[in-house]
Amino acid sequence: MTDKGPSERIAAVVVTHDRPKLLLECLASLIAQSRPLDAILIIDNASEMSTREALHAAGFTDSGGKDSTLTYCAPGRPAIQIRYLRLEENTGGSGGFKRGMELGYNSGFDWLWLMDDDSEPELRALELLLAGGDTTPGSETLLLASKVINEKGETLRLCRGWFDKELVKHNPLPESDYRLETTFVGYATFVGFLVSRRGIAVTGYPDEGFFILYDDLDYSLRLARHGKLLLVNSSVVVHKELMRSAQGAPAADWKRYYRLRNRIFCAKRHGGKTLPIIVLFAKLFLNELTRARNAGAGRKGAHLRLTVKAYFDGIFGYWGKRVEPGSC
Template identity: 35%
Template sequence: MKISAVVVTFNRKKLLLECLNALRNQTYPLDAIFIIDGPSTDGTPEALLECGYIKELPPKKGNWSWETKNVIYSPINNKPIKVYYVRLYKDVGGSGGFYEGVKRAYEEGYNWIWLMDDDAEPREDALEKLIRYMNLPGVIALAPTVIRPTGEISKPHRGILCFKKIFPMIQIPLDESKYKSNQPVQIDFVSFVGPLIKRDAIKIVGFPKKEFFIHHDDVEYSIRLRTVGKIYLIPDSVIIHKENIKKTSLIKKRFLGKTIYRIPYNKLWKTYYGTRNLTYLGRIYSKSKFKFYFKLLKRWAVSVGAIILFDDHKIKRIQFITSAYLDGLRGKFDNEKPKRILYGGKKE
């Protein structure tokens, strides 16, 4: 049995090094780590070189990707751990990064693949506690508990899928009481913060959907995984997620005595993918198409009304949000489109 980790990173070298250190120090040592860098501009390759994860720097420019291999050693038992560093030369988002990482780990023959972003830090015994349950009947994925740095459970990362109520979230977070169990808990949905996925399942369902770019790619993949087996939460296996949720970059507006937060125009492009991808999933999987289209129309109308009331660049914003819904309904995945609509193709 060979186990590899896949870490997707972009411009967070400090967090990446903390994640890699946690992986290196697992009490059940990994066989390999795939680092998918897509493509960082903050000195990530230099940091990896300095810390001994890679032995050479990637070229400054390339057509698609550049890969180098190295070997580090587990401080637990001095076991060699292969390190594959993949430098992408095009921004393909988190979805594209996970696609690339899972594909490469699968093609290298690893039996189980452990997925996470660079802002995840598994506790040293996280993997050891997961592998105890690899032989559960029908198991195709095992998921640790996700906690915030403050210690509380981050519930949105594990849950049950609800195809009756697509908006605003297709997944219902798992009740906190489930985390108190000493036994595995079967779930429908696992985010890409720490799932350990079986090779046999990947062979059938394929790789994460790279076209999503960001947002809801883990939902889509969970739906596919559930068609071939069972996903289990392992409550006593823990991974820390250092997600940085800030409202400081948002614009505050007052309306009827309430504070309304609005997204600045130069940051707006990132919101397109979540709306498009959730709409796409709803069109395919919603149990009641009437309710789905009714709620979609209602959400669109509310969004347009808020733009008219609160925002600048009103025409562009309305065109932008309308396009996100329509592209989801049509299944169109042009990931350069949001910037073309908002900024004429110029990067903000």
């Protein structure tokens, strides 16, 4: 274990879309970190004007414009650079994180800490993350990951785990592994995801073709080809909306399309033998047929058409934003 060296520069990358209240809460928790960040890079995925207005009112941008860089000075805190960039088109989480990582890497930062806008790291999350892993140049550890919990304090186990190449499935980390100080993992979601400059250099950036969902699994598996991914359990990040959406109504059809298409694509890209992949495809299709039968009278046909589209696009590699968010 090593402490942060004086030359290590760390920036948080936060991707947001039309959630100004949650974004401000996320930024407040990042600014309050016991180990101060050197910068925060905010990538705005074509949000409505309310996001820009909220950021400007809080002093995080120098104007209501689409591109801003300033030095923010909170009372009693070190100065921190805040860069805000609004994209002209909603590129999804994958496109947003790709753009943010490009900015961070090209700006010379040593580590980038990825966050959704509904994430809130605990006060010492970054300090403990750095203390728990080897951050020396040349280390095999390319990623340090925080433990992710919900607002009730329950561990969100799906956020960290291992990918079974032979069975073509991702398995959440067992509860016992969260009782260890640190443990290696096979994948981590883009929440409390601290990736090194060397990791980015050998892996590249997230594949923006995913748009949303499974982009972090894909990136983790690509990153793991070059080094190790370490979970530090003392470092904790609260993920708010993930819990709320899990407890609410079923996912919107447009999200279901991306989940199905991208899972099929990940199976093709990272799976092992052909037979388990075929079995997975058949199982997923049967699940969707069951959902279609249980859908309302006016939605069965649309459900099946979207399922077929997801399969076709995933198998034949039709990539990018193929279904507009909120359209179904």
